[in-house]
Amino acid sequence: LLMVGVSAVTPLRAQTTKPEGQGPxxxxxxxxxxxxxxSAEKTWADRLSKAGYVAHIVDSxxxxxxxxxxxxxRREELAKAVEKLRQLPYVNPDRIGLxxxxxxxxxxxxxxxxxxAKGVSSGLRAVVAFYPLCSTDNWAxxxxxxxxLGAWDTVTRAGPCEELAARxxxxxxxxxxxxxPGAGHFFDMVKDASGDAAExxxxxxxxxxxxx
Numbered sequence: 001l002l003m004v005g006v007s008a009v010t011p012l013r014a015q016t017t018k019p020e021g022q023g024p025x026x027x028x029x030x031x032x033x034x035x036x037x038x039s040a041e042k043t044w045a046d047r048l049s050k051a052g053y054v055a056h057i058v059d060s061x062x063x064x065x066x067x068x069x070x071x072x073x074r075r076e077e078l079a080k081a082v083e084k085l086r087q088l089p090y091v092n093p094d095r096i097g098l099x100x101x102x103x104x105x106x107x108x109x110x111x112x113x114x115x116x117a118k119g120v121s122s123g124l125r126a127v128v129a130f131y132p133l134c135s136t137d138n139w140a141x142x143x144x145x146x147x148x149l150g151a152w153d154t155v156t157r158a159g160p161c162e163e164l165a166a167r168x169x170x171x172x173x174x175x176x177x178x179x180x181p182g183a184g185h186f187f188d189m190v191k192d193a194s195g196d197a198a199e200x201x202x203x204x205x206x207x208x209x210x211x212x
Contacts, residue, residue, distance in 0.1 A: 013059035014081065015042075017049040023090035026125075026210040027054040028097040029081055031074070031104030033186075034063040040189045044099060051203055053210070054091055056081065063103050074107040079120050086123065095210045097126040099202070102156065102185065105132030112139040126209035128202050130188055134161035137168060144174040146205045148198050150183030 015037070019025055028048050032041050037059045045055035058081050060074050078098075086093035098120075100108035108127050111120045113136060120141075127145045133156050134147070147165055149158035158179045165177035178201060180187060180194035187194050 013061070015045065015057040015059065017045045017055045018090055019049050019052050019054070023054070024092040025052060025054045025090060026095035026097065026206075027056060027085050027091045028099055028206065028210075029078065029085070030055060030057045031078065031098065031100040031107050032057065032060065033102035033104055034065050036060070036062045040101065040186070043189065044101075047199065047203070048099075048206075051207070053097070053206065054085075054088075056085060065103055070103070071107055071110050074104075075111050075120075078107060078111055082120050082123075094123045095125055096123040097128070097206055097210050098124070099128045099130075100132065101130045101188070102132070105129035106135075108132070109134070109139075109145070110136065112141040112143060112145070126206055128205060130198075131156045131158075131185055132161060134164040137164050139168065139173065142173060144205070144209050145176070146201065147175070147177040148188070148201065149177060149179040150185060150187045150194070151179050151181050152184045153187075155185040
């Protein structure tokens with residue numbers, strides 16, 4: 001594996017991990033929570049690169065979730081990152097995925113909204129959103145979305161996301177929600193049945209939509 005400490009995205013801070021070989025590989029952009037880049041994002045990057053994807057962590061630093069502009073700024077960062085990634089010789093520009101955690105999931109889902117989708121949607125084939133805030137549903141992009149939720153999550157409750165998934169499916173959009181019993185916020189980093197099952201779901205989902 002080749003770890004690049006700073007990506008070609010300027011002036012954004014980022015970390016890119018690629019599989020061995022020349023590619024081109026599918027790429028998955030990882031969007032962190034309000035805590036910034038932690039070992040969790042690096043764990044996901046390692047898992048994804050081992051599975052044959054370029055994993056690109058966009059480092060937005062610490063995020064103030066109460067700042068109404070935070071999502072807007074992060075959506076713009078995401079669009080710039082995707083634009084740069086498409087130009088890399090080892091990236092397949094037609095096979096792009098997003099993986100967001102908490103606030104990063106909010107950003108990933110917001111990027112599907114009509115007014116922002118143009119900057120990200122070309123080549124976007126799959127979105128994984130771990131325990132997002134499901135507050136908007138005016139999505140324009142017809143992209144498969146997987147919502148992974150914790151039944152015991154008191155930070156971002158599962159109920160609104162389950163309702164969002166039902167509404168989007170009613171519109172004919174490919175959205176699926178999985179709620180894990182007994183799981184709380186950040187459950188994907190807990191080594192238990194929920195965390196293990198979520199990892200398998202993510203890898204299977206990306207394989208289905210980015211490789212096939």
